[in-house]
Amino acid sequence: MADILGVVFRRFAPGSGTTDLVFPSGVEGNTLVLGDVNIRRSVLFLSAVTAATDLGLKVLFFTQTPFQSLPVSLRASVPGLKLESLKNVKFVYVKTLEELVEDVASLHELASDVASPPSLIIVDGLERYLQGPLQDDPGPVAHVAALLHDTAAFLTQIQQSRADGQGLCRVMLSFQSECEGSRDSEVPDLLLSVLDRYLQVRCTFEEIAGQNEWQVYLSDTCPSSAHQGQQWHMGQQAGGVLEFRPVIGEGQQILDQRDKSKQGNESC
Amino acid sequence: MDSSLLSVAEQLLKDLQRTYSETNKVPDDLLIALRFVFGPCALQALDLVDQRSVTSVSSPSSRKAFQVLGGSGRLYTCFTSCHYCPCPAFTFSVLRRNESLMCKHLLAACLSQAMGLCQQEQVSDQQMTHILSGQTEAST
Numbered sequence: 057m058a059d060i061l062g063v064v065f066r067r068f069a070p071g072s073g074t075t076d077l078v079f080p081s082g083v084e085g086n087t088l089v090l091g092d093v094n095i096r097r098s099v100l101f102l103s104a105v106t107a108a109t110d111l112g113l114k115v116l117f118f119t120q121t122p123f124q125s126l127p128v129s130l131r132a133s134v135p136g137l138k139l140e141s142l143k144n145v146k147f148v149y150v151k152t153l154e155e156l157v158e159d160v161a162s163l164h165e166l167a168s169d170v171a172s173p174p175s176l177i178i179v180d181g182l183e184r185y186l187q188g189p190l191q192d193d194p195g196p197v198a199h200v201a202a203l204l205h206d207t208a209a210f211l212t213q214i215q216q217s218r219a220d221g222q223g224l225c226r227v228m229l230s231f232q233s234e235c236e237g238s239r240d241s242e243v244p245d246l247l248l249s250v251l252d253r254y255l256q257v258r259c260t261f262e263e264i265a266g267q268n269e270w271q272v273y274l275s276d277t278c279p280s281s282a283h284q285g286q287q288w289h290m291g292q293q294a295g296g297v298l299e300f301r302p303v304i305g306e307g308q309q310i311l312d313q314r315d316k317s318k319q320g321n322e323s324c
Numbered sequence: 325m326d327s328s329l330l331s332v333a334e335q336l337l338k339d340l341q342r343t344y345s346e347t348n349k350v351p352d353d354l355l356i357a358l359r360f361v362f363g364p365c366a367l368q369a370l371d372l373v374d375q376r377s378v379t380s381v382s383s384p385s386s387r388k389a390f391q392v393l394g395g396s397g398r399l400y401t402c403f404t405s406c407h408y409c410p411c412p413a414f415t416f417s418v419l420r421r422n423e424s425l426m427c428k429h430l431l432a433a434c435l436s437q438a439m440g441l442c443q444q445e446q447v448s449d450q451q452m453t454h455i456l457s458g459q460t461e462a463s464t
């Protein structure tokens with residue numbers, strides 16, 4: 057399993073350091089993050105910080121609303137954090153789906169000029185851009201996901217054509233399918249299946265009721281892969297520090313995430 | 325999506341590329357296979373190829389995309405790295421029903437590329453941005 061979240065989880069597991077961290081180089085590793093709003097925003101932020109500081113990568117972070125405060129206690133989670141390395145993260149505030157699409161579509165214009173184009177493109181809360189009739193229309197979702205996929209493929213190509221031939225670009229997108237009060241329970245499944253076409257890794261956060269703890273499922277949704285996944289346990293300590301532990305044993309190889317999301321919908 | 329069907333489709337396109345570059349023809353057995361895998365849109369896509377409806381656009385940034393001129397005169401933008409088309413058939417039978425691999429425009433783009441029959445067009449970087457964001461599709 058090669059993806060950016062695997063790196064983040066290992067980075068924040070007890071007893072691990074930053075020494076052996078490398079950006080995974082598998083060909084396809086765009087990630088879909090599913091979970092409730094607050095926790096997945098924290099995880100996206102932690103990923104941005106890890107990529108920018110530990111891996112030294114340029115990060116683009118698209119979100120609808122500015123962060124009022126740091127979503128996790130950054131200093132506590134990352135004690136050695138250097139503030140200047142956070143300059144590698146560029147936050148872009150976009151209000152509408154059209155703005156998001158246009159901004160992503162224009163990224164190629166600067167790619168050949170800048171010293172290092174972005175290596176991680178994060179989109180926080182895609183569902184917030186899908187209001188009204190867009191909620192059950194798979195077309196616009198497919199367009200933005202395919203555009204992100206194509207942009208990451210292009211930026212990867214640009215970076216690999218440069219002198220060192222290193223580097224690639226990945227996409228991380230978070231999405232919450234509306235369960236409660238949904239008119240049609242098949243709609244979220246439809247949008248998820250569309251997102252799965254373009255994002256090969258799915259990460260699901262399931263809260264363990266009232267404990268500030270989450271089960272984290274990391275799986276490959278690419279049909280040609282072996283459907284193997286990883287399970288992690290995430291806890292939020294006092295002060296907001298997020299800590300990850302791998303779940304070893306029977307849960308290691310988890311079920312197909314599509315079944316998982318169906319079960320989730322039935323219980324809503 | 326059935327992944328084994330997808331790999332059959334990929335193999336077919338490779339066979340087409342090889343055969344067409346050697347003989348400039350699409351042999352009957354390959355036609356039958358295309359119809360079997362892609363259904364009725366195979367013939368419609370081959371019509372689009374015949375009419376040179378597929379243009380490979382590129383810009384100075386070296387970004388590329390396909391533009392496919394549909395029967396109605398509308399231009400559809402397809403990406404080079406993944407399967408997407410803004411037409412209603414793609415939304416309905418590929419995304420919603422999951423019963424086809426591609427629409428005729430996407431298949432025409434794949435076939436034209438395999439057969440070396442894409443028109444080539446250079447656009448500015450800004451025009452490419454408009455094309456990628458789907459703002460040019462209604463304009464023809």
Ligand SMILES: [Zn+2]
Pocket residue numbers: 400409410411412413414427428429430
């Ligand atoms: Zn189409």
